[in-house]
Amino acid sequence: GQQLNQSPQSMFIQEGEDVSMNCTSSSIFNTWLWYEQDPGEGPVLLIALYKAGELTSNGRLTAQFGITRKDSFLNISASIPSDVGIYFCAGRGRAQKLVFGQGTRLTINP
């Protein structure tokens, strides 16, 4: 089945630093989504991408749908303490089922 490789698995940064994480797929996706999950909660959608090459921003977050349709990245600029959490990429391909990456755990030192 479709698989997503998300990296890095975890990040430890200082407040104010920029963050970058990415996902790669073994197959082509038609949709890329980025979610954030806080402890004890369900994932919350941050950014949705529907077109190859698309670059979309949501405040300090920017995400891109790779030209090959097999990858996507998420950048967070000027991190703040409330950015702490687990970030998941998710993709939807021909099978239409949403497939999630393993997550990137972000820890921020104030």
Next chain:
Amino acid sequence: EAGVAQSPRYKIIEKRQSVAFWCNPISGHATLYWYQQILGQGPKLLIQFQNNGVVDDSQLPKDRFSAERLKGVDSTLKIQPAKLEDSAVYLCASSTLPGLAVQETQYFGPGTRLLVL
């Protein structure tokens, strides 16, 4: 607008026991999903409903897991009998558009944390 509701929030059972989880989707959302999220991993789809019909249950372990969505609103997910490896968070999600729609957005509930001892 109220979000996706799930209960219970936590459940501890012994292996071979039965357990049931309940989900109330966002009002008007026709599509409902159940996901299993094992610690340290992303959610994995178990079953998708469109109104009260099953669209995809290819990853549901049907020998022990069952789900229903009577009347096309609330849904229950049951495990009988539970195994140690079923320990996970069970997430329910709903959306207004069918899963085939490119711009479908799924809204997740808080999940039920299951521990099987």
